[in-house]
Amino acid sequence: MSVERRGRVYRRCSCRDKAGKQLGRFCPRLATDGKHGTWYFAVDLPATTEKRRTMRRGGFSTKSAASRALADVTNRAASGVRIDDRETVADFLARWLQVKVGEAKPTTLRSYRAHVENVIVPAIGHMPLERLRAEHVEQLLTDAMHGRGPVTVRRIHATLRSALSYGVKTRRLPFNVASNVTPPNGARPEVHPWSAAELAVFLRHVETDRLGPLFEVIAACGLRRGEALGLRWADLDLANRTARIRQTVVDVGGRLEFSTPKTRSSEATVPLTERAVQALLQWRLGQDIDRQAWGDAYEDHDLVFARENGAPLRPEYVTRRFVALSRAAGLRPVRLHDLRHGAASLMLAAGVPMAIVSKMLRHSSIGITVDTYGHLSEDTARTASDAMAAALEQAFETTAAAAGDHTATTAGAESTSQAGRSPKSTGQGGGPRGDRTHNPRIKSPLLCQLS
Structure with a gap:
């Protein structure tokens, strides 16, 4: 027998003596046969009443497996998590639903019950709650995809995640195994309301x-x-x-x-x-x-x-x-x-900004509005793009006309001033000033690309 933190790990068997009494840890074969019997652990848990509670679990094939199980229990207990490895997922969810009766809206509670009773419990309800892992949740969602759409499966995942969050909040679980599981893509289907x-x-x-x-x-x-x-x-x-x-x-x-x-x-x-x-x-x-x-x-x-x-x-x-x-x-x-969707589409078609449409429909976030009606704003966005292009084109025409007037004025001034200048003084003839002469008729490379 060895001591592990606040518990102990030991080996025992089911052999009996001549009187029919089980030998357990005192079987002589345990000392000579390393493969005889199975490993157990025992640990004292924080008392919920004045009586001390001792958890004993066995059936482990190796000492290491029993030690890991013991460490898991002691870590949970040390962090203040309530230990009850007899409670199944189904038992826990039934308890959670009773709590939600006084909190959730009737329609929400009905949805929770449908997810729990029709999907979650048949799949993983038999499992001990404390043995539930992320891979079990992933398999649950994969199986739920048969005959259901991604949006429905995402709601099932949300129900389980909410229940397990309650378990974490009440110190029944150390963490939420469903939080890091990614449900299937539940992109909202495009809506096509009446015109x-x-x-x-x-x-x-x-x-x-x-x-x-x-x-x-x-x-x-x-x-x-x-x-x-x-x-x-x-x-x-x-x-x-x-x-x-x-x-x-x-x-x-x-x-x-x-x-x-x-x-x-x-x-x-x-x-x-x-x-x-x-x-x-x-x-x-x-x-x-x-x-x-x-x-x-x-x-x-x-x-x-x-x-x-x-x-x-x-x-x-x-x-x-x-x-x-x-x-x-x-x-x-x-x-x-879709009459509600139609109101949104008509507002978007009239050029109402998405943020205002979201406020009018009283969505909890503009992201919901964008996900649902983003495709309906394509025509509005195209109109805005055309307006921007028209404004830019007008700006090009205005600047081009201004550049033309400036060229004509500069050319007239140069012809008048050059009449009384020598080639050197005018910067012509390859002198230093000639290298810096700017021709306003020549557009910059960027302006050439845009025009």
């Missing part, structure tokens, strides 16, 4: 539909579906044509709930177009009629867009209605969310 002409056809088609004003506001303001459905009259300032995004409607297992906007930057004030204001005024007239018809049975949530009885509209119903109306209008199929 201005197509959008006009759609909005004209839905003018007589009950949800027409809703689609008008989404398209004009670039709102997300849940944001539009959570809009309240108290959030509107029609006189100044603004709307404050304060809440969103989400479907949690078939139950509609009010939640906060997607991100902190999403909770902001957005401007309303004149068309959107007119659509809202039209909608309010119809809603007043509904409120009178339902009387005391009307559910008054102060919602702008609601059902006839005032209850929140179901997001999936709004999407189905949008698809049906766009098909009836004879337009190419796009998603309801």
Whole structure:
């Protein structure tokens, strides 16, 4: 037996004496046969109660393997990390999800559960948490790519990384093994929303539909579906044509709930177009009629867009209605969310800077805007490039004309002054001043290349 830091490494076997009692470390063969038995370690851990805890683990084929395992345990304990090599990844994730119930939004929690239950646990849930390594995470992501897109796999990776970060924060893990794993490239797919002409056809088609004003506001303001459905009259300032995004409607297992906007930057004030204001005024007239018809049975949530009885509209119903109306209008199929993309494309086409578009859409960073709409700004960039080239060409023409006038003036002055000068005094005839004579008609090499 040898001592390793605060623990010990020893060898034992499963041989038994005549009475059936296991010999363990006292088997005589251990002293004569170096290959007999297997290696174990034992270490005293910090007590969580008044009783001392001793961890004993075995089955190692060599003393070195047992020593490395012991060193790993003692290092974790010394750094204040809680030791529990019986807890599996599945057990840890279940505990993490319980914590997120009180922190995450319902839709985010639902996404976490789907990733954990459908992907992560079936793949690595059986593993002891403390034996989880980066290579296991890499294999998980590789296997997850079958039948899934890179964006989905990146979200799965983000879920596991978030859970393991919680483990580090609570001193359950010494480090996050998922942090240094690079997920597959999740470049955002290019969006191809309706053109201005197509959008006009759609909005004209839905003018007589009950949800027409809703689609008008989404398209004009670039709102997300849940944001539009959570809009309240108290959030509107029609006189100044603004709307404050304060809440969103989400479907949690078939139950509609009010939640906060997607991100902190999403909770902001957005401007309303004149068309959107007119659509809202039209909608309010119809809603007043509904409120009178339902009387005391009307559910008054102060919602702008609601059902006839005032209850929140179901997001999936709004999407189905949008698809049906766009098909009836004879337009190419796009998603309801593409009305938001369309608002961005129209702003970019009008020459609005990318930074302003990002602010209008309330993205958390301009990088998201560039990744999503960078290709839509190509025409705008081309227009800017042409404008720059035109300005440069105009500058060349102006400087060339000025250079021509200067040449004519200089030539006249020289002919007048040379009439009374000798060749030496005028710098002609190969003298030193002749070497420095400058001809303004000769362009510099750089100017020749540009012109």
